Amino acid sequence: MRPTQSPFPATRLRRTRQSPAIRALTRQNSLSVDDFIWPVFVRAGEGIEEPIPSMPGVYRRSVDKIAKAAREAADLGIKAICIFPYTGIEERTEDCAGAWDPENHANRAIRAIKAEVPELAVMTDVALDTYNINGHDGFVEDGEIVNDRTVEALVKMTLAQADAGADIIGPSDMMDGRVGAMRQALEAAGHQNVMILSYSAKYASAFYGPFRDAVGASGALTGDKKTYQMDPGNSDEALRLIERDLREGADMVMVKPGLPYLDICRRVKETFGAPTYAYQVSGEFSMIQAAAQHGWIDGEKVMMESLMAFKRAGCDGILTYFAPAAARVLNGQR
Ligand code: PBG
Numbered sequence: 001m002r003p004t005q006s007p008f009p010a011t012r013l014r015r016t017r018q019s020p021a022i023r024a025l026t027r028q029n030s031l032s033v034d035d036f037i038w039p040v041f042v043r044a045g046e047g048i049e050e051p052i053p054s055m056p057g058v059y060r061r062s063v064d065k066i067a068k069a070a071r072e073a074a075d076l077g078i079k080a081i082c083i084f085p086y087t088g089i090e091e092r093t094e095d096c097a098g099a100w101d102p103e104n105h106a107n108r109a110i111r112a113i114k115a116e117v118p119e120l121a122v123m124t125d126v127a128l129d130t131y132n133i134n135g136h137d138g139f140v141e142d143g144e145i146v147n148d149r150t151v152e153a154l155v156k157m158t159l160a161q162a163d164a165g166a167d168i169i170g171p172s173d174m175m176d177g178r179v180g181a182m183r184q185a186l187e188a189a190g191h192q193n194v195m196i197l198s199y200s201a202k203y204a205s206a207f208y209g210p211f212r213d214a215v216g217a218s219g220a221l222t223g224d225k226k227t228y229q230m231d232p233g234n235s236d237e238a239l240r241l242i243e244r245d246l247r248e249g250a251d252m253v254m255v256k257p258g259l260p261y262l263d264i265c266r267r268v269k270e271t272f273g274a275p276t277y278a279y280q281v282s283g284e285f286s287m288i289q290a291a292a293q294h295g296w297i298d299g300e301k302v303m304m305e306s307l308m309a310f311k312r313a314g315c316d317g318i319l320t321y322f323a324p325a326a327a328r329v330l331n332g333q334r
Helices: 013-017 020-026 063-075 105-116 148-164 178-188 206-214 236-248 259-272 282-293 299-312 323-330
Strands: 036-043 049-051 059-062 080-085 121-123 195-202 252-256 276-280 317-320
Touching (some): 059 063, 063 105, 063 323, 178 195, 195 259, 259 299
Parallel strands (some): 036 059, 036 080, 080 121, 276 317
């Protein structure tokens, strides 16, 4: 238990803030490059690095450029990268067959990274939205996002990613029962060491807007994702989802978005003690970048402060588009 504070002047709480050395000594939490998972966007073509207007400083890259970016990330000390495919409307279908095609851009990127940067952990995204003509994470039948048929497709997608060499599977779809189905299929296929980092507590959030531009889903999406993603008013439900996913075989769990949901991160970490991650999503990133570009905030300082907030809330790591920039700051490279 905490001792009761003795009164001023016996206790001057400013004493431990008096110099950089003392502040460093008494600092409770710290940030390290080991804490980051870097989300990247891969697209068709070669030699392409195209900026995403709603995410200043973020690019869609062809497979060759992704491999190069992965090398640079590893050289900065980053330990993990997460691959999201961009698909044009012409590559999207109702049956979402591209999702489990071993030769899709995402799977080619996994193989290229594992060949060139084997020490880097590669995480994937499992959901149908980037291959679906209507932009939803599951199959749509008569206006309903159907669960069980979607889970079968997600399992095929998972196995294709594991076969390509993925280390960490990232189901972001919010269908019920997918983690258990994926875990069983991985075991049966001899992929018992492939991990699952489940997007367990994923909210139906407007903070995903820029991401949907980045993956080409903005024009495609009809309606919203409220029948599968969580209601922002809920907190206990997040714990039930995490408990369920851990029981079904998730190795790590995620809360998403990040900063607006730090209360959930704290509850999850305290309740389960499992490896807990937060996703600082596209809208959170772009708000900081936009304000910094206007000169309204110091972008670098706000970036570092926002990342520290996740550690303070109990997270073990953060998926963040800032990973390379923050790594450079931590390495003293700027
Ligand atoms: C989709 C997916 C989304 C994000 C990651 N995976 C968007 C959505 O659910 O619509 C959002 C990431 C971000 O905003 O940075 N399966």
